[in-house]
Amino acid sequence: MSSKVYFTDMTTDSRKNLFDKTGQLAEKAGLCDLVETKDLVAIKVHFGELGNIAYVPPPIIRVIVEMVKEKGGKPFLTDANTLYGGKRHNAVDHIETALKNGFAYETVGAPIVIADGLKGADFVNVAVEGKHFESVKISSAVHHADAIIAISHVKGHELFGFGGALKNIGMGCGSPGGKQIMHSDLIPKVKEEKCTACGVCIERCPENAIDRVKDNKAFINDELCISCGECVAFCPSRAIPINWKTDETVIQEKTAEYARGVLNRKKGKSSFINFVMNVTPDCDCAPWNDLPIVPDLGILASLDPVAIDQASLDLVNRAPVIMNSVLDGQKDTEDKFRAVHNQDTSYILKHGEKIGLGQRKYDLESLWLRQNYKEGE
Ligand code: SF4
Numbered sequence: 008m009s010s011k012v013y014f015t016d017m018t019t020d021s022r023k024n025l026f027d028k029t030g031q032l033a034e035k036a037g038l039c040d041l042v043e044t045k046d047l048v049a050i051k052v053h054f055g056e057l058g059n060i061a062y063v064p065p066p067i068i069r070v071i072v073e074m075v076k077e078k079g080g081k082p083f084l085t086d087a088n089t090l091y092g093g094k095r096h097n098a099v100d101h102i103e104t105a106l107k108n109g110f111a112y113e114t115v116g117a118p119i120v121i122a123d124g125l126k127g128a129d130f131v132n133v134a135v136e137g138k139h140f141e142s143v144k145i146s147s148a149v150h151h152a153d154a155i156i157a158i159s160h161v162k163g164h165e166l167f168g169f170g171g172a173l174k175n176i177g178m179g180c181g182s183p184g185g186k187q188i189m190h191s192d193l194i195p196k197v198k199e200e201k202c203t204a205c206g207v208c209i210e211r212c213p214e215n216a217i218d219r220v221k222d223n224k225a226f227i228n229d230e231l232c233i234s235c236g237e238c239v240a241f242c243p244s245r246a247i248p249i250n251w252k253t254d255e256t257v258i259q260e261k262t263a264e265y266a267r268g269v270l271n272r273k274k275g276k277s278s279f280i281n282f283v284m285n286v287t288p289d290c291d292c293a294p295w296n297d298l299p300i301v302p303d304l305g306i307l308a309s310l311d312p313v314a315i316d317q318a319s320l321d322l323v324n325r326a327p328v329i330m331n332s333v334l335d336g337q338k339d340t341e342d343k344f345r346a347v348h349n350q351d352t353s354y355i356l357k358h359g360e361k362i363g364l365g366q367r368k369y370d371l372e373s374l375w376l377r378q379n380y381k382e383g384e
C-alpha cells in the first residue's frame with residue numbers, strides 16, 4: 008500500500024500559469040473535497056517573519072481560499088503565536104506582520120485568525136497517548152475548525168533538518184507553552200535580576216510550582232514543576248529563558264505527536280499542499296532568507312502528510328545544488344538538509360508513520376510537466 012501524492016513542476020506557459028496549476032493540482036488531489044457547506048476551514052499557513060520573503064506567496068494561497076468558498080466553506084488563514092519574541096509573538100504583532108507581508112484580505116480573500124488568541128493562552132488539551140505525551144496543547148481555532156488545509160513551504164530547519172507539512176501542523180499549531188515542551192523537557196529557571204515580581208507566571212502555573220521569594224520575585228520549585236512551559240511562554244519580562252536544548256530525535260517525535268493532536272479531530276477533514284520553491288537553508292521564522300539550495304522544483308498535493316513530506320524530501324535530494332548557495336562546493340550533498348544542518352530528517356517521518364499519521368511509501372503522479380518526469384530519474 009502507498010499513498011497518492013500529486014506533483015506538478017514550476018514550468019508554465021500561456022495556457023497554464025502557476026495559479027492554474029495550483030488549482031488543478033488541488034482539484035486532482037481532492038484537497039477541497041473535504042469541505043462541506045458552512046464548514047469553518049482553517050488554512051494553516053506561515054505568514055513569514057519580517058525580513059523573510061521565502062514563504063508561500065499570498066496570491067497563490069488565494070487559489071485555495073477560492074476553492075474552499077466554491078464548496079460553500081468559510082476559510083480563514085491561521086497560525087499560532089511564537090514562543091520566542093520576534094514579530095509574531097502575540098496576535099497584534101502577528102497580524103501586523105502578516106499584513107506587511109501581503110496577507111491583506113483584498114489579496115488572500117479570507118480573514119486572519121491567530122489560532123491561539125492574543126497571547127497564546129487559547130489552546131485545548133487533546134489526548135494523544137503518544138510515546139512522549141499523553142496530551143498536547145493545540146491552538147483552539149485550529150482545534151475547533153471543521154477542517155484543515157495545510158499550505159506548507161518546504162525549506163531547511165536547524166533542528167528538524169527540514170520543514171514541511173508535519174512541522175507546519177505539529178509545531179505550527181501548538182500553543183507557545185506547547186512549543187516550549189516540544190523543544191525541551193528541562194525545568195525552567197527564573198533570572199532573578201530580570202524578574203519584576205509581576206506574578207504572571209504564578210497565575211499561569213498549573214502545578215503551583217512557583218513561589219514568591221525575596222522582594223516577591225518568582226522561584227520555581229523543581230520538585231513540583233512538570234516542565235509544561237507555560238511560565239516561559241508568558242513571562243512578560245523574559246525572565247524565564249526559553250530552553251532550546253533538545254535532541255533531534257525527541258523534538259521531531261514530539262512534533263509528530265502534536266500533528267497527531269491536530270488531526271485527531273479531523274478524520275477525513277484534512278489535506279496538504281507543499282510548495283517546493285525558494286528552498287532556503289533556514290526556516291521562514293528567520294528574519295532573512297538566504298539563497299535557495301536547489302532550484303524551484305514544484306508543488307505537491309496529498310491527503311497524507313507523511314507521504315507528501317517524504318516525496319518533497321526525495322525531490323530536493325535528487326535536485327542539483329544552486330550556485331553560490333550554502334551547499335555550493337560541498338562534496339556530499341545527496342542528503343541536502345543533513346548537509347546544511349547536520350540533522351537527520353527522518354525521525355519525524357518515521358514517528359509520524361508509526362503513530363498512524365500516514366505512510367512514507369507513496370505513489371507520485373506527475374502532471375502538466377514540460378518534460379516528462381519519471382520518479383527516480
Ligand atoms: S512572570 Fe516573569 S517577571 Fe513576572 S514574576 Fe514570573 S518570572 Fe518574574
Ligand code: SF4
Nearest residue numbers: 212232233235236238
Ligand atoms: S514549567 Fe509549568 S509547571 Fe514548571 S514552573 Fe513553569 S508553569 Fe509551572
